[in-house]
Amino acid sequence: MNNTHPIALVTGASSGIGRVTAEQLALAGYKVYGTSRTRTATAPPSFETLILDVNSDDSVNAAVAELIRREGRIDLLVNNAGFGIAPAGAEESSMAQARAIFDTNFFGLIRMTQAVLPQMRQQRAGRIINIGSVLGFLPMPYAALYAATKHAVAGYSESLDHEVRSHGVRVIVIEPAYTKTQFDANMIPPDRPIGAYADIRASLAKTIQQIMVNADAPDVVAKAVLKSAAAKQPDLRYTAGTLAGRLRLLRRFAPAKILDRGIRKDLGLDVGVSS
Numbered sequence: 241m242n243n244t245h246p247i248a249l250v251t252g253a254s255s256g257i258g259r260v261t262a263e264q265l266a267l268a269g270y271k272v273y274g275t276s277r278t279r280t281a282t283a284p285p286s287f288e289t290l291i292l293d294v295n296s297d298d299s300v301n302a303a304v305a306e307l308i309r310r311e312g313r314i315d316l317l318v319n320n321a322g323f324g325i326a327p328a329g330a331e332e333s334s335m336a337q338a339r340a341i342f343d344t345n346f347f348g349l350i351r352m353t354q355a356v357l358p359q360m361r362q363q364r365a366g367r368i369i370n371i372g373s374v375l376g377f378l379p380m381p382y383a384a385l386y387a388a389t390k391h392a393v394a395g396y397s398e399s400l401d402h403e404v405r406s407h408g409v410r411v412i413v414i415e416p417a418y419t420k421t422q423f424d425a426n427m428i429p430p431d432r433p434i435g436a437y438a439d440i441r442a443s444l445a446k447t448i449q450q451i452m453v454n455a456d457a458p459d460v461v462a463k464a465v466l467k468s469a470a471a472k473q474p475d476l477r478y479t480a481g482t483l484a485g486r487l488r489l490l491r492r493f494a495p496a497k498i499l500d501r502g503i504r505k506d507l508g509l510d511v512g513v514s515s
Contacts, residue, residue: 249314261458265465275321323345324341329430367468368412369414378487381503414468417487418483
């Protein structure tokens, strides 16, 4: 049993934000277990890999039990696993596709949380950090389902934090904006495309591609995770990066109509049609 280093578990650590976060936690002195749905030949030497599918109760419970068997405790859980749907109208996704994105992005996070909380409560210490998004407090036209999952993550996290705080556990949300990873390349297309949205889908794909040129590197998110993990009195929410911080301020202080027009202008939508 390892009692020297705090033990961290990071989901979706095969690439992108999850992998960089796992590597940075390891450099900060954590013993890190990253999860992946499949065994990868490119697993980095800085952390160990567990096979885990957040969509499966059995897989989640088995992986968490194995980690506790090896280490005896879990000090930090970073819920990062998730996917997106390519820019599309909300009605272009079937109910099956809507359930699928919620099952991974939201219910998968709940599965992981419920699996580690008994151990954290028993040891009366632990921190759960959920990778949310600025889309957890802002709307995103043509990404309604993804934004809905991130709004759900934010609401669940803040509510849960109040419940478990008296047991020595804290729950935190990290809210990045656009981040340079393979996330966009791995987005799935809508499963029932509608011709009325074809032009805007193509236009938005180009707009987002241009925005991503200046997107933050994943280490910006990893730094926010480390900051929140180390804080003695953590905030409930941490934005990651300059743009995310600016958007948080706009959401808080800007008049609703100005924010509405800004969102439409940035995405190349008709700014003459507003709330």
